[in-house]
Amino acid sequence: MREVAVLGVAMTKFGVSEKTNLEMFAEAGLEAITKSNVEPKDIQALFFGNCLGGFEEGQLHMAPFAHSELGLPTSAPAVRFECACATATVAIRQAALLVAGGIYDLVLAGGTERATIMGTPLATRTFAMASHAQHESTAGITFPGVFAMAAHMYTAKYGVEFPELKKHTAEVAVKNHRHGALNPKAHFRKKIDVDTVLNSMMVADPLQLFDCCPFSDGAAAVVIAEVNRAKDLVDKPIYIAGMGQAACGGLYLQRDITRVRAREEAARQAYHQAGLTPSDIDVVELHDCFTIAEILAIEGLGFYEFGKGYDAATKGETTFGGKVVINPSGGLKAKGHPIGATGAAQVTEIVQQLRGECDERQVEGATVGLVDTLGGDLGTVCNIILRS
Amino acid sequence: MREVAVLGVAMTKFGVSEKTNLEMFAEAGLEAITKSNVEPKDIQALFFGNCLGGFEEGQLHMAPFAHSELGLPTSAPAVRFECACATATVAIRQAALLVAGGIYDLVLAGGTERATIMGTPLATRTFAMASHAQHESTAGITFPGVFAMAAHMYTAKYGVEFPELKKHTAEVAVKNHRHGALNPKAHFRKKIDVDTVLNSMMVADPLQLFDCCPFSDGAAAVVIAEVNRAKDLVDKPIYIAGMGQAACGGLYLQRDITRVRAREEAARQAYHQAGLTPSDIDVVELHDCFTIAEILAIEGLGFYEFGKGYDAATKGETTFGGKVVINPSGGLKAKGHPIGATGAAQVTEIVQQLRGECDERQVEGATVGLVDTLGGDLGTVCNIILRS
Numbered sequence: 001m002r003e004v005a006v007l008g009v010a011m012t013k014f015g016v017s018e019k020t021n022l023e024m025f026a027e028a029g030l031e032a033i034t035k036s037n038v039e040p041k042d043i044q045a046l047f048f049g050n051c052l053g054g055f056e057e058g059q060l061h062m063a064p065f066a067h068s069e070l071g072l073p074t075s076a077p078a079v080r081f082e083c084a085c086a087t088a089t090v091a092i093r094q095a096a097l098l099v100a101g102g103i104y105d106l107v108l109a110g111g112t113e114r115a116t117i118m119g120t121p122l123a124t125r126t127f128a129m130a131s132h133a134q135h136e137s138t139a140g141i142t143f144p145g146v147f148a149m150a151a152h153m154y155t156a157k158y159g160v161e162f163p164e165l166k167k168h169t170a171e172v173a174v175k176n177h178r179h180g181a182l183n184p185k186a187h188f189r190k191k192i193d194v195d196t197v198l199n200s201m202m203v204a205d206p207l208q209l210f211d212c213c214p215f216s217d218g219a220a221a222v223v224i225a226e227v228n229r230a231k232d233l234v235d236k237p238i239y240i241a242g243m244g245q246a247a248c249g250g251l252y253l254q255r256d257i258t259r260v261r262a263r264e265e266a267a268r269q270a271y272h273q274a275g276l277t278p279s280d281i282d283v284v285e286l287h288d289c290f291t292i293a294e295i296l297a298i299e300g301l302g303f304y305e306f307g308k309g310y311d312a313a314t315k316g317e318t319t320f321g322g323k324v325v326i327n328p329s330g331g332l333k334a335k336g337h338p339i340g341a342t343g344a345a346q347v348t349e350i351v352q353q354l355r356g357e358c359d360e361r362q363v364e365g366a367t368v369g370l371v372d373t374l375g376g377d378l379g380t381v382c383n384i385i386l387r388s
Numbered sequence: 389m390r391e392v393a394v395l396g397v398a399m400t401k402f403g404v405s406e407k408t409n410l411e412m413f414a415e416a417g418l419e420a421i422t423k424s425n426v427e428p429k430d431i432q433a434l435f436f437g438n439c440l441g442g443f444e445e446g447q448l449h450m451a452p453f454a455h456s457e458l459g460l461p462t463s464a465p466a467v468r469f470e471c472a473c474a475t476a477t478v479a480i481r482q483a484a485l486l487v488a489g490g491i492y493d494l495v496l497a498g499g500t501e502r503a504t505i506m507g508t509p510l511a512t513r514t515f516a517m518a519s520h521a522q523h524e525s526t527a528g529i530t531f532p533g534v535f536a537m538a539a540h541m542y543t544a545k546y547g548v549e550f551p552e553l554k555k556h557t558a559e560v561a562v563k564n565h566r567h568g569a570l571n572p573k574a575h576f577r578k579k580i581d582v583d584t585v586l587n588s589m590m591v592a593d594p595l596q597l598f599d600c601c602p603f604s605d606g607a608a609a610v611v612i613a614e615v616n617r618a619k620d621l622v623d624k625p626i627y628i629a630g631m632g633q634a635a636c637g638g639l640y641l642q643r644d645i646t647r648v649r650a651r652e653e654a655a656r657q658a659y660h661q662a663g664l665t666p667s668d669i670d671v672v673e674l675h676d677c678f679t680i681a682e683i684l685a686i687e688g689l690g691f692y693e694f695g696k697g698y699d700a701a702t703k704g705e706t707t708f709g710g711k712v713v714i715n716p717s718g719g720l721k722a723k724g725h726p727i728g729a730t731g732a733a734q735v736t737e738i739v740q741q742l743r744g745e746c747d748e749r750q751v752e753g754a755t756v757g758l759v760d761t762l763g764g765d766l767g768t769v770c771n772i773i774l775r776s
Contacts, residue, residue: 001490020522046635054442054517058525061472061518064650064767068637074653077633078768079478080470084449090467094482101489102389129442130449134408137446245465247434249456262452265462379452380466 001100005230005237006386008035009348011220014336015187016116021053021062024219025112026069028344033070033108036223037233040071043223044104046078047095049087049111050340055126056114070108082340084130085289086375087111088220089343089382093243095224096384105229110221113338123215127339130376132250141251144204144212146377147290150257151206154292157258158307166206169291170197171313173210173333176288179319180330182361187216187336197291211291216336220344222351238351241276241368242385244269251377258307260374262381263300267372270383271302276368278302281324281385283353283363285346286372288331297372298326301383325363328353343373347384354388389488393618393625394774396423397736399608402724403575404504409441409450412607413500414457416732421458421496424611425621428459431611432492434466435483437475437499438728443514444502458496470728472518473677474763475499476608477731477770481631483612484772493617498609501726511603515727518764520638529639532592532600534765535678538645539594542680545646546695554594557679558585559701561598561721564676567707568718570749575604575724585679599679604724608732610739626739629664629756630773632657639765646695648762650769651688655760658771659690664756666690669712669773671741671751673734674760676719685760686714689771713751716741734759735772742776 010031063078088111095109180186200209230237246265288294350369398419451466476499483497568574588597618625634653676682706714738757
C-alpha cells in the first residue's frame with residue numbers, strides 16, 4: 001500500500017443557499033484544486049457524494065455534471081456515492097483506497113447537498129428513506145425518533161435518569177454552538193445556553209429542537225494524492241493514517257442501539273491501520289446529528305467507557321483545553337449538516353486543524369485527528385484518522 | 389497491479405417482479421456467492437448499484453440493507469453507487485480496481501432495480517432526472533427524445549435518409565428480440581419482425597415503441613477476486629483484461645451526439661489496458677437502450693467506422709455467425725433494462741458466454757468479450773473487457 005495524503009480542502013459557507021448542488025460543489029471543488037497547486041486537467045478521477053438530489057432538484061446522475069462544471073478531463077471517471085449521512089466520507093475513503101492501491105495519483109473527492117429547499121418537515125420525511133422502507137419506515141420511523149429511542153435506552157441501561165441526562169445532552173448542544181460561533185463557515189454562529197435547549201420545542205421525546213442538527217445547504221471537497229506527489233505540491237500535506245468502514249444493516253437488526261456496531265468495527269479498523277489508540281487523538285469531528293449521538297460516538301470511538309460519556313461536555317472535557325476536542329467546527333449541530341457534504345466538511349476541518357489554520361477555534365498543538373460519520377439508522381459508519 | 393478475475397455470476401429473471409429491490413439483489417447475490425464456492429462471511433466488501441430506489445420504494449441507503457440480507461460480515465463495508473444506466477458497471481469496475489490494487493481479495497458487486505412499479509410513463513419522467521435538471525430537463529428532455537435527436541443527426545450527418553434508416557434500426561430490434569427469445573432470463577422472449585417495429589406506436593419521432601427498451605425489474609451480481617484466489621475456487625475464472633470509464637457532462641455539452649466522447653475514451657482505456665483491438669472481440673453486451681443507440685455503440689467501440697454501422701444488423705453481421713455477436717442475451721431491448729442492475733447482467737452474460745454456458749444462444753468459440761454501458765444522456769460510459 002502506498003501512503004496517501006490530503007492536499008487542498010475547501011467548503012462553502014454552510015446554511016441556506018440560493019445555489020444549486022452543482023454550483024456549490026464547483027465552488028468547493030475548484031477551491032480545493034487551486035489550494036493543491038494543480039489544475040482541473042490534473043485530476044484523474046472524481047469521487048462525488050450526494051444523497052437527496054433527486055428529491056431536492058430532480059437531479060440524478062450528478063457526478064458527470066459536477067465533473068464538467070469543474071472542467072475535469074474526459075479521461076477522468078466521475079462516480080456518485082450515496083451512503084446516507086456517511087456519503088462523502090465513503091467517497092473520500094474510496095478515493096484514498098484507490099490512490100493507496102496505485103490506481104490513481106491525484107483525485108478529487110467530496111459532496112454536496114441542498115437540503116433546505118425542501119423545508120425541515122419534508123426533508124425529515126424524505127430523509128427517513130435512509131431507514132429500511134419495508135421494516136422501519138412503514139412503522140413511522142424518522143431519524144429524531146431513532147435517536148430518541150437511543151436516549152431512552154441509554155437511561156434504562158446505565159441508570160442515568162432523564163432530568164439529569166437531558167441537562168448533559170443540552171451541554172453538548174451548548175458546547176457545539178459555542179464552537180460554531182467561532183467558525184465563519186458554520187450554519188449557526190449563535191451561542192446558546194442550557195435553558196435554550198430545555199425550553200425549545202419538543203421534537204421526539206426526549207429530543208427537543210436544540211438537541212437536533214439542522215438540514216443545511218453546502219458542499220465540501222478535498223484533493224487526495226500519493227504522498228510523494230503531495231509533498232511536491234503543498235507545504236503541509238496531511239497524511240491519512242488509517243481508515244475504516246463497516247456495515248450492519250438497519251435499526252431492526254440492532255440488539256442495543258446505545259452501541260453502534262458498525263462504528264466499533266470501523267474505528268477498530270482505523271486505529272489498527274494507524275497503529276494508534278484513542279488516547280493519541282487530539283481533535284475529532286464526529287456525527288452529532290443529535291446531542292445523544294455525540295455521547296454514543298465518544299463512547300463508541302473509545303474516548304469514554306460505555307455509559308460514562310454522558311457528562312463529558314458538562315465537565316468541559318470535550319472542548320478546547322479538555323481531554324479531546326470534539327467538534328471544534330461546531331459539528332453537525334452548529335456548523336450544519338448538508339447530508340452528502342458532511343463527511344468532506346469533517347475532513348476539511350480536521351485537515352485545517354492539523355495545519356494550524358483554524359484561528360479562534362484552533363486546537364493547540366493538534367497533530368492527530370479523527371473523522372467519524374454515521375450513515376442511516378446505524379447501518380454505515382466510516383472513520384478516517386489523519387495526522388500532520 | 390494484480391490480475392483480477394470474475395468467479396460466480398448470477399441474475400434474476402428480468403421482467404415484472406413482485407419482489408423488492410433488496411429481495412431481488414439477495415437472490416442474485418447469494419447465487420453468485422454460492423457459485424463462487426465461498427460463503428457470505430468470506431466477502432470483504434459490497435459494491436452495490438441502484439438508481440431509482442428512492443422513487444420506486446422510498447428506499448435510500450440501500451447498500452447496508454443489501455449487506456445484511458446477504459449475511460455479509462460487519463467488517464465488510466457496503467457502498468452504493470449511482471451513475472444512471474451505468475450504475476452496476478461502475479460498481480463492478482470500482483470493485484475490480486480495489487482488488488487489482490491489493491485492497492481486497494474477494495468482493496461482491498452488482499445492482500438491482502424495481503422500475504416497473506412506477507409504470508412506463510412515470511418511470512420515463514422520473515428517469516429523465518439523469519439528464520441535467522437545470523439545462524436539459526426543464527426543456528422537456530426525456531431519454532427517448534435524446535436518442536431521437538441522435539437518429540436525426542445521424543441521417544443529417546451521414547446521408548442515410550429516414551425511410552431507409554428506420555428499416556435498419558428495426559432490424560436491430562428484430563435481432564435482439566430473436567436473441568432474447570433464446571434467453572430464459574429475458575424480459576421479452578417473443579420474436580418480432582420489421583413490421584412489428586414500423587407499425588408500433590410512435591414514441592419520439594423517429595423512435596417507435598419497438599425501438600425502445602423496456603423498464604424492467606431485476607438484479608444481477610458477480611463475485612470478483614484476485615486471480616490466484618479465483619483459480620483456487622472455481623474451474624473457469626474469467627479474467628478482467630481491461631477496463632475504462634470516462635465522463636463528459638450532459639447532452640448540452642456535446643457537439644456531435646452521434647459520437648459519444650465518453651465511450652470513445654472509455655473504450656480506448658479498456659483496449660489499451662487489455663492490449664487488444666476491436667477485431668479481437670468475439671462477443672459484446674452493449675447499451676442498446678434504443679435501436680439507434682446500438683448503432684452508435686458499435687461504431688464508437690470500433691467495430692464499424694463512423695457512419696458505416698447502420699446496416700450491420702440487416703446484413704446479419706452482429707448475430708450468431710457474424711463478424712461480432714452483439715447482445716446475444718437480447719440486450720436491453722429484449723433481455724430488459726432494470727437500470728441499476730443492467731451492467732452486472734451484461735457482465736454475467738459475457739462471463740457465461742466465455743464459459744460456454746449459454747446453450748442455444750452460445751457464441752461458438754468465444755474467448756474475448758466486451759461490456760459497454762452508457763449512463764445518462766452521454767455523460768458516463770464504462771467498458772470492461774473479459775477473456776477466458
